[in-house]
Amino acid sequence: MPEEKDTINKLAKAPIESLHLDAITVVTNLYRAAQGLRNKMEREVLAKHGLSWTSFSILYDLWIWESVETKKLAMSAGVSKATISNITNTLERKELCYRKVDNRDRRITCVVLTDKGRKVMEELYPQFHQGEVEVVSSLTVEEQKVISGMLRRVIRENNF
Amino acid sequence: MPEEKDTINKLAKAPIESLHLDAITVVTNLYRAAQGLRNKMEREVLAKHGLSWTSFSILYDLWIWESVETKKLAMSAGVSKATISNITNTLERKELCYRKVDNRDRRITCVVLTDKGRKVMEELYPQFHQGEVEVVSSLTVEEQKVISGMLRRVIRENNF
DNA sequence: TTAATATCGTTTCAACGCTAACGATTATGA
DNA sequence: TCATAATCGTTAGCGTTGAAACGATATTAA
Numbered sequence: 001m002p003e004e005k006d007t008i009n010k011l012a013k014a015p016i017e018s019l020h021l022d023a024i025t026v027v028t029n030l031y032r033a034a035q036g037l038r039n040k041m042e043r044e045v046l047a048k049h050g051l052s053w054t055s056f057s058i059l060y061d062l063w064i065w066e067s068v069e070t071k072k073l074a075m076s077a078g079v080s081k082a083t084i085s086n087i088t089n090t091l092e093r094k095e096l097c098y099r100k101v102d103n104r105d106r107r108i109t110c111v112v113l114t115d116k117g118r119k120v121m122e123e124l125y126p127q128f129h130q131g132e133v134e135v136v137s138s139l140t141v142e143e144q145k146v147i148s149g150m151l152r153r154v155i156r157e158n159n160f
Numbered sequence: 161m162p163e164e165k166d167t168i169n170k171l172a173k174a175p176i177e178s179l180h181l182d183a184i185t186v187v188t189n190l191y192r193a194a195q196g197l198r199n200k201m202e203r204e205v206l207a208k209h210g211l212s213w214t215s216f217s218i219l220y221d222l223w224i225w226e227s228v229e230t231k232k233l234a235m236s237a238g239v240s241k242a243t244i245s246n247i248t249n250t251l252e253r254k255e256l257c258y259r260k261v262d263n264r265d266r267r268i269t270c271v272v273l274t275d276k277g278r279k280v281m282e283e284l285y286p287q288f289h290q291g292e293v294e295v296v297s298s299l300t301v302e303e304q305k306v307i308s309g310m311l312r313r314v315i316r317e318n319n320f
Numbered sequence: 321t322t323a324a325t326a327t328c329g330t331t332t333c334a335a336c337g338c339t340a341a342c343g344a345t346t347a348t349g350a
Numbered sequence: 351t352c353a354t355a356a357t358c359g360t361t362a363g364c365g366t367t368g369a370a371a372c373g374a375t376a377t378t379a380a
Binding site: 210212214215239240241242243246247250265266267268 | 365366367368369370374375376
């Protein structure tokens with residue numbers, strides 16, 4: 001990313017009172033770290049099963065909760081329900097999950113993990129976790145607690 | 161996201177020595193914050209011009225550097241060169257930038273901002289910056305410096 | 321010089337991801 | 351009851367995304 005100083009010059013013509021350079025730096029580094037994290041995981045762990053980050057996060061939810069409504073999957077993954085519908089189709093094609101219509105409210109569709117899906121998770125999760133550890137290994141455990149606390153506040157305050 | 165305790169139960173059958181719960185929390189919160197950040201910006205600022213986060217980050221680079229090689233755009237945005245090629249097509253269609261083949265090395269293509277593209281940036285950047293400020297407003301400036309420092313170390317250590 | 325190699329950007333193809341529109345189902349209220 | 355509204359998941363249409371294959375250009379080595 002360019003230097004903040006360059007941005008200041010460009011803003012001569014833009015109607016802005018003042019630049020909050022620290023906010024810019026947080027946002028820039030936050031997104032870059034997350035992007036790198038996702039790319040690393042997809043390349044080093046998930047690619048061998050042709051799974052995207054979002055696909056994996058859905059499988060993870062199903063692994064933990066057994067059966068999850070489409071809408072809750074969307075909220076958990078932070079994507080639209082249309083995306084969940086598409087990804088569920090892909091995962092169904094791979095026989096990693098299946099749909100199940102709710103009997104009480106037939107508008108609701110639940111997604112359920114198959115045995116094959118469970119096996120994939122039991123193979124993949126330890127490797128995924130190893131990647132998580134590696135990514136944050138430059139931070140002490142104490143620092144990890146601090147950064148998690150701050151991120152959690154950002155998430156909460158913005159309803160993310 | 162589910163509780164860490166649930167994950168521990170699931171891992172009974174998985175060959176893993178120990179769970180680093182703090183690492184899990186960092187990664188989970190990091191990605192969720194970034195995801196929420198992107199969604200918020202695309203919805204509240206970029207949608208009115210039909211721009212994605214990546215499109216905007218490319219326009220930003222062009223705004224600062226006037227002319228940038230395709231490869232450098234890919235590295236800066238953290239996406240593949242194929243993606244840059246596609247997005248450049250879209251931006252060209254909107255007349256926000258144009259391609260320019262390098263004379264010295266005709267394999268290299270530079271992308272250049274148009275006047276129209278510059279006007280869009282001068283309108284959009286202040287609003288984007290306002291969003292940045294809002295997103296991190298729950299952190300003090302001192303905390304912003306701390307979290308940026310930690311994120312920067314993560315980025316550096318992983319070559320993100 | 322010429323052949324082999326490397327680098328660059330684009331294309332191809334499949335999947336991801338959004339908004340908006342839609343059909344089906346349920347809830348509400350006159 | 352029956353019409354209206356609200357909610358759910360899917361579909362349509364378009365742009366984004368990456369791996370791999372490709373063509374064009376430049377570099378290297380013999």
